[in-house]
Amino acid sequence: MNLPRNPTRPVRIGSITIGAGHPIAVQSMCATHTTDVDATVAQINDLHEAGADVVRIAVDSKRDAEALVEIRARTQANLVIDLQENYRMSELVAPHVNKLRYNPGHLYHHEREKPWKDKVKYLAEIASRHDLALRVGVNCGSVDPAQAEKFAPEDSLAPMLESAWEHCSLLDSLGFTRYCVSLKDSDPDKVIEVNKRFAAQRPDVPLHLGVTEAGLPPEGIIKTRIAFEQLISQGLGDTIRVSLTVPNSRKREEIEAGRQILADIAAGRTRSVVRFNRDSLNIISCPSCSRVENEAFIELAQQVKELTGYARDHAITIAVMGCRVNGPGETDDADLGLWCAPNFVNLKRGPQELGAYPYDEILPRLKAELDSLIASRSCSR
Ligand code: SF4
Numbered sequence: 260m261n262l263p264r265n266p267t268r269p270v271r272i273g274s275i276t277i278g279a280g281h282p283i284a285v286q287s288m289c290a291t292h293t294t295d296v297d298a299t300v301a302q303i304n305d306l307h308e309a310g311a312d313v314v315r316i317a318v319d320s321k322r323d324a325e326a327l328v329e330i331r332a333r334t335q336a337n338l339v340i341d342l343q344e345n346y347r348m349s350e351l352v353a354p355h356v357n358k359l360r361y362n363p364g365h366l367y368h369h370e371r372e373k374p375w376k377d378k379v380k381y382l383a384e385i386a387s388r389h390d391l392a393l394r395v396g397v398n399c400g401s402v403d404p405a406q407a408e409k410f411a412p413e414d415s416l417a418p419m420l421e422s423a424w425e426h427c428s429l430l431d432s433l434g435f436t437r438y439c440v441s442l443k444d445s446d447p448d449k450v451i452e453v454n455k456r457f458a459a460q461r462p463d464v465p466l467h468l469g470v471t472e473a474g475l476p477p478e479g480i481i482k483t484r485i486a487f488e489q490l491i492s493q494g495l496g497d498t499i500r501v502s503l504t505v506p507n508s509r510k511r512e513e514i515e516a517g518r519q520i521l522a523d524i525a526a527g528r529t530r531s532v533v534r535f536n537r538d539s540l541n542i543i544s545c546p547s548c549s550r551v552e553n554e555a556f557i558e559l560a561q562q563v564k565e566l567t568g569y570a571r572d573h574a575i576t577i578a579v580m581g582c583r584v585n586g587p588g589e590t591d592d593a594d595l596g597l598w599c600a601p602n603f604v605n606l607k608r609g610p611q612e613l614g615a616y617p618y619d620e621i622l623p624r625l626k627a628e629l630d631s632l633i634a635s636r637s638c639s640r
Pocket of ligand 1 (some may be wrong): 545547548549550551552581582583585586
């Protein structure tokens with residue numbers, strides 16, 4: 260089946276090009292510590308062999324950046340770096356990679372007195388000088404605060420869209436057009452809505468699609484499939500990532516799931532007339548990356564799923580996140596949230612912090628909180 264494709268412009272990322280009718284590229288991200296060069300190279304090459312067109316790596320420190328020199332020498336994969344607050348890290352990593360991903364919402368934390376436009380200009384200059392593509396990666400849990408305050412708190416999509424459009428306009432005005440955009444949320448319906456609205460105004464900009472914190476398979480794959488089927492079948496999406504909470508040894512399942520979804524859509528084997536089921540328990544969990552604070556996180560996500568099975572008929576969202584970088588913000592919208600620190604797990608009820616508990620005490624504490632939430636809802640009926 261020939262799928263319609265939006266007339267996006269071409270963006271080259273190392274040996275591949277996305278947009279302009281090129282095949283939809285499939286990506287994944289390393290969950291190893293970037294400084295553990297052997298483990299990181301092994302994971303990159305495993306993903307590459309599984310068919311990853313691009314592999315992302317997190318770089319948060321000078322030591323991470325230094326590790327890249329050897330990583331680059333030991334892989335043929337196209338590499339993209341995930342920048343967090345320290346946008347200046349781009350200068351160190353640029354010679355060794357093919358693309359940089361920055362989050363507009365994170366450009367405020369470092370050198371606060373410097374205007375964000377100057378920081379984007381700097382990133383575009385680095386990218387031009389080193390033959391790199393850029394991704395403007397907008398995320399529901401860390402949206403640009405200046406945009407967020409312009410809209411009602413319940414309107415989570417408008418600030419994401421304004422932020423993305425604003426960054427596109429700036430990059431265009433700088434003469435830098437080798438970029439794509441992602442707009443990610445953990446709710447597949449919102450991912451569909453926000454990407455459609457973005458593309459209605461900017462059909463020329465290639466889109467990277469993903470449902471963030473989709474969680475454990477098979478639910479994580481199902482949520483992602485729902486969003487991708489709706490978007491890709493309408494011509495939206497030039498590159499994709501299926502974010503799954505799986506152990507490092509199974510990371511290639513992200514690529515396999517992505518390729519399977521694309522093949523099914525192309526063959527007309529779509530499944531999603533069904534809308535996302537909001538009357539049941541929804542567990543979201545991050546796919547983990549080098550920033551994960553304790554290796555016990557993956558097991559914890561699995562245990563949370565097993566423990567909370569008895570609440571499957573309640574419309575409750577539980578978020579399980581691997582680190583302090585995105586954990587605090589991205590658990591705010593969940594009914595109950597857990598985010599991992601090295602020796603304890605933080606528990607939240609909505610945005611309210613309930614405390615930090617050792618790994619071997621968190622599950623009973625979560626259960627008590629879940630029971631109390633269910634009881635309070637049945638009382639208010
Ligand atoms: S929450 Fe932290 S550990 Fe999980 S994917 Fe995001 S940055 Fe990585």
